Amino acid sequence: xxxxIAPMRITALETVRLPPYDNILWVRLHTSEGIVGLGETFxxxxxxxxxxxxxxxxxxxxxxxxxxxxxxxxxxPYVSFRxxxxxxxAASAVDIALWDIAGQALGQPIVALLGGTTRPAIAPYDTCAxxxxxxxxxRRTVAEGDTAAGPYDDQIAFxxxxxxxxxxxxxxxxxxxxxxxxxxxxxxxxxxxxGPGEIDRALVPFRQIREAVGTSxxxxxxxxxxxxxxxxxxxxxxxxxxxxxxxxxxLRMADPQALADYRRMSGLPVCASETLATRSQFLDxxxxxxxxxxxxxxxxxxxxxEAKQIATLAEAHQRPVAPxxxxxxxxxxxxxxxxxxxxxxxxxxSVCAYWSGWYRDLVTALRIVKxxxxxxxxxxGLGLALQPDVLAPGHTRITTEKDL
Numbered sequence: 001x002x003x004x005i006a007p008m009r010i011t012a013l014e015t016v017r018l019p020p021y022d023n024i025l026w027v028r029l030h031t032s033e034g035i036v037g038l039g040e041t042f043x044x045x046x047x048x049x050x051x052x053x054x055x056x057x058x059x060x061x062x063x064x065x066x067x068x069x070x071x072x073x074x075x076x077p078y079v080s081f082r083x084x085x086x087x088x089x090a091a092s093a094v095d096i097a098l099w100d101i102a103g104q105a106l107g108q109p110i111v112a113l114l115g116g117t118t119r120p121a122i123a124p125y126d127t128c129a130x131x132x133x134x135x136x137x138x139r140r141t142v143a144e145g146d147t148a149a150g151p152y153d154d155q156i157a158f159x160x161x162x163x164x165x166x167x168x169x170x171x172x173x174x175x176x177x178x179x180x181x182x183x184x185x186x187x188x189x190x191x192x193x194x195g196p197g198e199i200d201r202a203l204v205p206f207r208q209i210r211e212a213v214g215t216s217x218x219x220x221x222x223x224x225x226x227x228x229x230x231x232x233x234x235x236x237x238x239x240x241x242x243x244x245x246x247x248x249x250x251l252r253m254a255d256p257q258a259l260a261d262y263r264r265m266s267g268l269p270v271c272a273s274e275t276l277a278t279r280s281q282f283l284d285x286x287x288x289x290x291x292x293x294x295x296x297x298x299x300x301x302x303x304x305x306e307a308k309q310i311a312t313l314a315e316a317h318q319r320p321v322a323p324x325x326x327x328x329x330x331x332x333x334x335x336x337x338x339x340x341x342x343x344x345x346x347x348x349x350s351v352c353a354y355w356s357g358w359y360r361d362l363v364t365a366l367r368i369v370k371x372x373x374x375x376x377x378x379x380x381g382l383g384l385a386l387q388p389d390v391l392a393p394g395h396t397r398i399t400t401e402k403d404l
Contacts, residue, residue, distance in 0.1 A: 007063045008033045008105065012401040013056040013094075015048050018390050021362070023134060024328040026386060027051065027093040030401075031064060035104045038385055039097030040330035041299040042134075046086040047093065048398070055090050056400035064101045071095050071305040075278060084277035084300040095303025096334050096382075103381030110337040110381060114308065118343045121373035122336070124350040125176030125220060126169055127326050128154035131353045134326060152352035162205035163212030169352075170213060173372025176245065176347060178220035181205050182235055186226035191252075194231045199238045206242040218245040225249040225275060229262060236266035246271040246293055246322075256288035263290055274324035277301045279309045286317045293346060297324040299331040304338060311342050320346040329359040329366055333382050336367075336374055348374045362390055 012030035025044025029037040041047055058073060074091035103110045111117055130153040142159045157165040158179045169177055181202040185194050209217055221244045223232065232250040239247070248271040251259055263270045271293040276282060277300055285291045294314040298307045311321045321344050323335040332350070339345040350369055360366055365377035365384040377383035391397075 008035070008065065008101075010059050010062050010064050012399055013051060013059055014397060014399045015044075015051055016386065016390065016397050017044065017048065018362075021328070021358070025093065026328075026330065026390075027090075027097050028386075029059070029064065029094065029097040029101060031101060033105070035101050036385070037064070037097035037099075037101035037104070038330055038382060039093035039095065039100070039303075040328050040334075041089040041093040042297075042327035042331070044089070044093075047090045050086045050090050051094075052398050052400045054087075055094060059094065060400060064098050065105070067095070067098050067102065067305055070098060071303065075302045075306060084275060084297075088277045088302055089300055092299050092301065092303040092306075095305050096298065096330065099304045099334070100381040107380050109376060109379065109383060110304070110334065111340050111376065114304075114338060114341040117340045119340055121375040122339045122345060122348045123176070123372060124174060124348045124369050124374050125178055125218065126154060126174050127178045127222075127349055127351050128158045128165065129326060129351045129353060130155040131357055133351070133353070150353065150357065152356050154352055158205050161208060163208035166209045166213045166217045170217065172352075172369070174352075174369070175216065175372065176218035176220065177209075178222050178248070178349075179205055180222035180224060182221075183224055183226060186223070186231065189231075191227040191231055194227075194234055199235060202235075203238060203242070206239070206244075210242060215243060219243075220245050220248060220271070222248045223250045225252045225273070227251060229258060232262055233265055236262075236268050239268065244268060248295065249273050249275070256284045256290045259285065260288040260290035263292070269293065271295050271322055274300065278306060279313055282310045283313055286313060286319065291319060293322040294319050295322040295324050297327070297331065298335050298338065299327055304334060307335075307338055311338070311344065315342075315344045320344045322346050323348055325349045326351055326354075329354075329363045329384070330382065332359065333363075333366065333377065333384055336376055337382070339374075340376065350374065362387055 009032045014028040016026040027039040099110050131149045148156050185198040246269040253273045253275050269292040272291045274297040314321050323339050325332045339348050363384045367375045367377045
């Protein structure tokens with residue numbers, strides 16, 4: 001019909017990785033209207049190969065406003081539709097970028113498109129990592145001679161004096177923290193067993209926290225899916241005296257019934273799991289009555305579109321949502337949009353070393369944790385973009401383009 005306005009189209013898909021943050025993969029979707037949407041995922045090397053080969057041919061020329069249709073297509077590949085493998089992580093990054101495009105096109109922040117805010121800000125907890133934690137494909141371990149790289153090298157801090165760390169966090173308004181002192185002992189036996197002496201040594205940080213701040217600090221216990229049932233239960237029984245807020249991923253996330261049995265026998269709240277993807281896996285957990293807090297990562301579970309569906313399932317089962325972020329600034333910001341929309345979001349995961357340091361080197365705007373709360377940067381869409389020097393020539397980048 002004469003006078004019809006052609007819809008916006010996706011004209012290019014671009015991927016960006018930047019040393020030393022090359023665990024993070026950014027996706028930039030270019031459009032015929034000049035709007036560029038930004039997405040992100042983590043552990044991105046395989047995703048970087050998958051996007052131009054498999055995803056770009058489906059996206060180039062598509063109308064980016066068809067969010068649900070694109071999400072449906074990308075989160076149901078022939079393989080990996082029930083895992084956070086490369087296909088789903090690629091779909092997650094693309095979906096975040098599509099929401100960013102939609103917000104920019106409408107002049108609204110993503111939270112407004114999700115249904116608006118239910119709160120102006122959300123309380124964070126500190127995942128007590130350090131500046132180099134998770135860099136270049138490996139977790140940081142603390143050795144005897146390690147020295148702090150800055151004021152928020154919190155993995156070193158909780159290893160040396162968790163009570164002093166708890167006091168310092170309270171000074172900046174943070175009243176919840178997550179630590180993982182059992183991991184080294186779990187790894188030594190592939191999670192099969194842990195002895196009384198090892199448990200006692202791993203309990204030292206919890207004793208220090210309670211002695212320093214009492215119960216005014218909520219403490220989450222990260223177990224990283226490293227344990228089998230008997231070892232996980234032995235730790236749980238020892239942890240009861242320290243009143244943990246939750247036990248996170250105490251078992252490998254392979255059997256919802258095993259996790260439900262652990263939850264029942266441990267008598268402690270369970271949080272699970274950033275490693276799961278798509279609503280069907282979370283529905284299995286909820287049906288098994290295996291979880292108290294539903295943790296999901298929008299860079300791994302299918303993006304904002306899928307995360308909103310998972311959160312709705314959690315709300316229907318009267319389970320709070322616990323956003324996961326120990327990755328990059330785009331997922332952190334995107335999940336803040338969703339968390340401010342969700343009435344059932346419990347906390348926003350944050351890493352002091354990240355938001356106070358290298359996050360701000362990578363993106364143009366970031367609302368840091370202030371007065372113990374996380375809020376959003378102003379502006380439409382995500383409210384931020386990559387810094388110009390991140391896009392400088394020479395960084396790993398693949399662009400697939402098509403003239404429309």
